[in-house]
Amino acid sequence: MNPIQLFDTESSTYTYILAAPGSDQAVIIDPVERHWERDLRHLERLNLKLAYILETHAHADHVTSAGKLREVTGAKACVPSGCGIPPADQQLSDGDVIRFGAGEEITVLHTPGHTAGSMSYLWRGNVFTGDTLLINGCGRTDFQSGSSDDLYDSVVGKLFTLPDATRMWPGHDYKDQAVSTIGWEKEHNARLAHKSKAEFAKIMSELNLPKPKLIDIAVPANQNLGLPHGA
Amino acid sequence: MNPIQLFDTESSTYTYILAAPGSDQAVIIDPVERHWERDLRHLERLNLKLAYILETHAHADHVTSAGKLREVTGAKACVPSGCGIPPADQQLSDGDVIRFGAGEEITVLHTPGHTAGSMSYLWRGNVFTGDTLLINGCGRTDFQSGSSDDLYDSVVGKLFTLPDATRMWPGHDYKDQAVSTIGWEKEHNARLAHKSKAEFAKIMSELNLPKPKLIDIAVPANQNLGLPHGA
Ligand SMILES: [Fe+2]
Ligand SMILES: [Fe+2]
Numbered sequence: 001m002n003p004i005q006l007f008d009t010e011s012s013t014y015t016y017i018l019a020a021p022g023s024d025q026a027v028i029i030d031p032v033e034r035h036w037e038r039d040l041r042h043l044e045r046l047n048l049k050l051a052y053i054l055e056t057h058a059h060a061d062h063v064t065s066a067g068k069l070r071e072v073t074g075a076k077a078c079v080p081s082g083c084g085i086p087p088a089d090q091q092l093s094d095g096d097v098i099r100f101g102a103g104e105e106i107t108v109l110h111t112p113g114h115t116a117g118s119m120s121y122l123w124r125g126n127v128f129t130g131d132t133l134l135i136n137g138c139g140r141t142d143f144q145s146g147s148s149d150d151l152y153d154s155v156v157g158k159l160f161t162l163p164d165a166t167r168m169w170p171g172h173d174y175k176d177q178a179v180s181t182i183g184w185e186k187e188h189n190a191r192l193a194h195k196s197k198a199e200f201a202k203i204m205s206e207l208n209l210p211k212p213k214l215i216d217i218a219v220p221a222n223q224n225l226g227l228p229h230g231a
Numbered sequence: 232m233n234p235i236q237l238f239d240t241e242s243s244t245y246t247y248i249l250a251a252p253g254s255d256q257a258v259i260i261d262p263v264e265r266h267w268e269r270d271l272r273h274l275e276r277l278n279l280k281l282a283y284i285l286e287t288h289a290h291a292d293h294v295t296s297a298g299k300l301r302e303v304t305g306a307k308a309c310v311p312s313g314c315g316i317p318p319a320d321q322q323l324s325d326g327d328v329i330r331f332g333a334g335e336e337i338t339v340l341h342t343p344g345h346t347a348g349s350m351s352y353l354w355r356g357n358v359f360t361g362d363t364l365l366i367n368g369c370g371r372t373d374f375q376s377g378s379s380d381d382l383y384d385s386v387v388g389k390l391f392t393l394p395d396a397t398r399m400w401p402g403h404d405y406k407d408q409a410v411s412t413i414g415w416e417k418e419h420n421a422r423l424a425h426k427s428k429a430e431f432a433k434i435m436s437e438l439n440l441p442k443p444k445l446i447d448i449a450v451p452a453n454q455n456l457g458l459p460h461g462a
Binding site for chain 2: 001003006035038041044046167176178181183184
C-alpha cells in the first residue's frame with residue numbers, strides 16, 4: 001500500500017496522500033501552501049474526504065497549506081507537540097496513533113535532530129521521515145534546535161530498527177529519488193550508514209550551509225499553520 | 232495498492248513501477264531513456280527485480296529505455312502488437328494477461344485511437360492509460376494511425392466501463408495532476424464526458440497541434456526499444 005506522492009518543484013518538497021482502502025477517508029502529510037488547490041483537486045478526483053493533515057515539523061523552506069486545507073475541508077490539523085504550532089487541533093507525542101478510514105493506523109515516532117520537535121509517521125510498512133532521514137542523506141541540524149546527536153539517535157536508534165523492507169518516503173529530494181527503504185539506507189546512506197556518532201557529528205559540522213532564504217518568513221507562518229498572523 | 236509514479240520533466244512523461252506484494256518482482260511501464268539509471272536505482276533501493284518492461288505505445292515525444300533496461304536487468308520487454316516494435320520479447324494483444332510476483336496479474340486492454348496499437352494496462356484497481364486517456368483530456372489523434380473515432384470507442388466503450396473507483400494513471404500530465412479515477416473522468420473529462428462521437432471528433436479536428444519536435448527521431452528509436460539501429 002503506497003501513498004500518492006506529489007512534488008513541489010520550487011522547494012523540492014514531497015507531499016503525501018494516504019488513502020484508506022475500503023473507505024473514502026484520507027490523510028495528507030506536509031501539504032505546500034501554493035498547491036492547496038492542486039491537492040484539493042486530487043482529493044476530488046479520487047473521491048476522498050480529508051480526515052487529517054499532518055506536519056512532520058515547522059518547515060523553514062516552504063509554507064504549509066495546513067490551515068487553508070483545514071478551513072476548506074474541516075480536516076483536523078495534527079502537529080508535533082514540540083514545534084510551537086498552537087493553532088493545531090492536536091499536539092502529537094511519540095507513540096500516539098492516528099486512526100482513520102476502516103481501521104487504518106498511523107503511528108507517531110518522535111525523531112528529533114533536524115528540529116527538536118520533528119516527527120516521523122509510520123503507516124502500513126511505509127515511514128514518512130520529513131527532513132530527519134532523506135534518501136542517501138539527512139536534514140541539516142544547525143538551526144531550529146537542531147542537534148546532530150539527536151538526529152543520529154533518531155535515525156540509527158529508531159528508524160534503522162524498523163524492518164528493512166519498510167518503504168521510506170522523505171520530506172524532500174533534490175535528485176529525483178522519490179522513495180527508498182530502511183534496509184538500503186542502513187547499508188548505504190552516505191552520512192549515516194556504518195558511521196559512529198562522532199563521525200556523523202563531524203560530517204554535519206563541516207557542511208557550512210547557507211541560511212535558508214525563507215526561514216524568517218516560513219517558520220513563523222508554519223507555526224500558524226500557514227495562515228496570516230492575526231487572521 | 233498504488234504504483235510508484237516517477238516523472239520526466241522534459242517530456243512530462245510518467246513512468247510507473249508496479250511492485251508485487253510478497254515478492255521481489257516488479258514491472259515498469261513506459262520508462263524514459265534518460266532516466267534508465269534513476270530507475271535502476273529505484274529498483275535497487277526498493278530491493279526489487281525487474282520482471283517485465285511494458286510500453287503503452289511507440290512514443291513520439293520521448294525515447295524509451297526499454298532496450299537498455301532489458302540489457303541490464305534481463306527483464307522481458309512487452310509491447311503492443313500493433314506498434315511495429317519487432318525486437319520486443321512479447322507482442323501483446325487485447326485480453327492477454329502478464330503474470331509476475333506471487334499471483335499478480337496485469338490485464339492488457341487494446342485501446343486504439345492515439346495510435347492504432349495503443350494498449351492500456353489494468354492492475355489491482357489501477358488502469359495505466361498511456362496517451363489514450365489523459366486527466367481531463369486525451370492524447371492527440373492526428374498521426375501514427377490515430378483516429379478520433381477509435382479513441383472515442385476505446386475510452387467511452389471500454390475504459391469508462393471499468394468501475395468508477397478505478398484509479399487512472401496517465402502517460403503524461405502537463406498540469407501536475409498525477410492521478411484520477413474513471414468515475415471522475417466519466418463525469419468531468421473536458422473532451423469526453425457526456426460527449427457524442429461527433430462532438431468529440433469536432434473537438435479533435437479543431438486542435439491544430441504542431442508536429443511533435445521529436446517524432447521523426449523518437450518513433451523509429453522506440454520501434455527499436457530505444458536502442459540505436461544496427462546495434
Ligand atoms: Fe525542514
Ligand atoms: Fe504518445
